Amino acid sequence: MNHTYPTKHITRQLVEETLKQFVGEIQQVPPTYSAVKVNGDRSYALRRAGEEVQLKPKTVRVDEIELTDYNDEEKTASIRVACGKGTYIRSLARDIGRALDSGAYLTALRRTKAGSFAVENCISFDHFQEWLDEQPLEDSLQPSK
Incomplete structure (x- = not known):
C-alpha cells in the first residue's frame, strides 16, 4: 500500500448503497498485474519489467x-x-473504494463456486481416502465442461 485514504465518512449503510451500483453489467479495468495481453505480452510481465501499462475497460457481469x-x-x-x-475481484474492490471516495483492497479471497463445482460439494484432502474407500471414484466424478 502506498496511499492513505479518508474513511471517517464510510458507514455500513453507505457501503450497502454503494454495492448496488455494481450489480449487472459493468465496465471494469483489469489490474495491471494480470494475464491480459498488451500487444502480445502479458500485462504482468510488462509491469515487472518496469513498463507502465494502460488497460482498456471490459464489460463484466456481477449477478449478486x-x-x-x-x-x-x-x-x-x-x-x-x-x-x-x-470479473477481477481485486478490481471490483478497487472500484468500490473509489465509489466510496476512498480506497479498498483485498485481504482475503475465497472462490466458493466455479461453473457447476461448488465448495459445499467438495471433499477435503483429510477425508478423501475415507470417501474413496466408501464408493467407486468413477461413480462420483463430474466431467468438466
Whole structure:
C-alpha cells in the first residue's frame, strides 16, 4: 500500500448503497498485474519489467453482491460476490473504494463456486481416502465442461 485514504465518512449503510451500483453489467479495468495481453505480452510481465501499462475497460457481469460483515471501527467489510467469468475481484474492490471516495483492497479471497463445482460439494484432502474407500471414484466424478 502506498496511499492513505479518508474513511471517517464510510458507514455500513453507505457501503450497502454503494454495492448496488455494481450489480449487472459493468465496465471494469483489469489490474495491471494480470494475464491480459498488451500487444502480445502479458500485462504482468510488462509491469515487472518496469513498463507502465494502460488497460482498456471490459464489460463484466456481477449477478449478486452482498455485504456479509462490516466493522465500523476498523472500516473493514466482507462481501459475497456472484459474478460472470472474467470479473477481477481485486478490481471490483478497487472500484468500490473509489465509489466510496476512498480506497479498498483485498485481504482475503475465497472462490466458493466455479461453473457447476461448488465448495459445499467438495471433499477435503483429510477425508478423501475415507470417501474413496466408501464408493467407486468413477461413480462420483463430474466431467468438466
